[in-house]
Amino acid sequence: xxxxxxLEMVRITEAAAITSAxxxxxxxxxxADQAAVDAMRRAFDxxxxxxxxxxxxxxxxxxxxxxxxxxxxxxxTAIAGVELMPRVDIAVDPLEGTNLCATGQxxxxxxxxxxDDGKFLNAPDTYMNKLVVGPACRGAxxxxxxxxxxxxxxxxxxxxxxxxxxxxxxxxDRHTVLINEVRRAGARIxxxxxxxxxxxxxxxxxxxxxxxxxxxxxxxxxxxxAAAVRCMxxxxxxxxxxxxxxxxxxxxxxxxxxxxxxYKLEDLAQGHVMFAATGVTDGSLLRGVRFYGGGASTHxxxxxxxxxxxxFIEARHDFERKPASSGLRSSH
Numbered sequence: 001x002x003x004x005x006x007l008e009m010v011r012i013t014e015a016a017a018i019t020s021a022x023x024x025x026x027x028x029x030x031x032a033d034q035a036a037v038d039a040m041r042r043a044f045d046x047x048x049x050x051x052x053x054x055x056x057x058x059x060x061x062x063x064x065x066x067x068x069x070x071x072x073x074x075x076x077t078a079i080a081g082v083e084l085m086p087r088v089d090i091a092v093d094p095l096e097g098t099n100l101c102a103t104g105q106x107x108x109x110x111x112x113x114x115x116d117d118g119k120f121l122n123a124p125d126t127y128m129n130k131l132v133v134g135p136a137c138r139g140a141x142x143x144x145x146x147x148x149x150x151x152x153x154x155x156x157x158x159x160x161x162x163x164x165x166x167x168x169x170x171x172x173d174r175h176t177v178l179i180n181e182v183r184r185a186g187a188r189i190x191x192x193x194x195x196x197x198x199x200x201x202x203x204x205x206x207x208x209x210x211x212x213x214x215x216x217x218x219x220x221x222x223x224x225x226a227a228a229v230r231c232m233x234x235x236x237x238x239x240x241x242x243x244x245x246x247x248x249x250x251x252x253x254x255x256x257x258x259x260x261x262x263y264k265l266e267d268l269a270q271g272h273v274m275f276a277a278t279g280v281t282d283g284s285l286l287r288g289v290r291f292y293g294g295g296a297s298t299h300x301x302x303x304x305x306x307x308x309x310x311x312f313i314e315a316r317h318d319f320e321r322k323p324a325s326s327g328l329r330s331s332h
Contacts, residue, residue, distance in 0.1 A: 002086070005049065006302045009112050009276035010313055012043040014298045016094045016110035017278035018317065021289035021296075024281060025104035032101045033057075036094035036110055037066055048085045050075030054120050055091030055113075055220045066092055068122075087117040091224050097195030100281060107198040107283035112276055113227035119271035121223055121263065124251040127241040128219035132200045133157075133212055135233040143237035143262055147178060147214060148185045154212055162186045165211040168199040175215050182214070200225035201277065201301070202285045204232035210284060216241050226268035228275040231303030232310065238263045273305040295319050 019039040023032040037057070044051070051073040057065035066072075075085035090112065095101055097108035113120075131143040131150060137157040141150050155162045163186045169175050171191040182189055190210070192199065196217040202208035213225075222238045229236045239262050242248040248259055278300040279286030287299040300313045 013278035015039040029098040029102040044072040049073035108280040116271040123219040128222040138235040204234040
């Protein structure tokens, strides 16, 4: 994949972030999500790729969402130069943390990842048990072992005490046992209400204050997180956690033959990977969208696994010159 695609991905996440940020705190998660989806779709139209959504917001053609199997990018409609536009897998969450945006809480982001064709796990819309760490702990974790074992392994790899570690866990009833064990081990916990992609990315950054992400969240979000972790040289294990036989049957049709398989990082995201995210609300990794007269500012991160480069991008958007950036149609 051409490295210039990384900047194109940032333009897409910026558009989704700006549009959904206009609905921050309005209490309407569906409207905010829809705004992000519509902005992403428009932005994809000018990107020189033949993209297929393999991680999206549904497994069927549930328009208006970006669904699994949807074709995006200029390569599907172009008359000339199609052979020069790469075929890529796309993992996308136009608004990760819809509830966070709707209530104005931290760490809502617009996020997208690209991989070479066929290199993302085609994860079904189910749950995944996840364990995510940064580069210092690569090779030290094992999701098949108890949480306490992993906490001690991470502490040893980071040359610190377990008491110095901060673990991010979704605040859900299903995590009562996990939370109690982590507390008994002595580690600190940051409970979050929604959105585990941003914390997974944050734990790959040495100064983010996040050391691990543990627990069960969405499987699609797990693949998105894996893309970022691959770029940063961190580590991640995942294991699908089906909520019903129907989900397991659908996963089988998507190629998941072993429902108990432990997926390593390279199983989730292979080959050359790109990851981009733009903050919608302020968070541990990115600042949210700030509006001012006639424009807005955004804060984004973009990563490439091939080079290991991580860029944080601050941008100012002039709505007079580029009305589409405002999420509003031009009146001219």
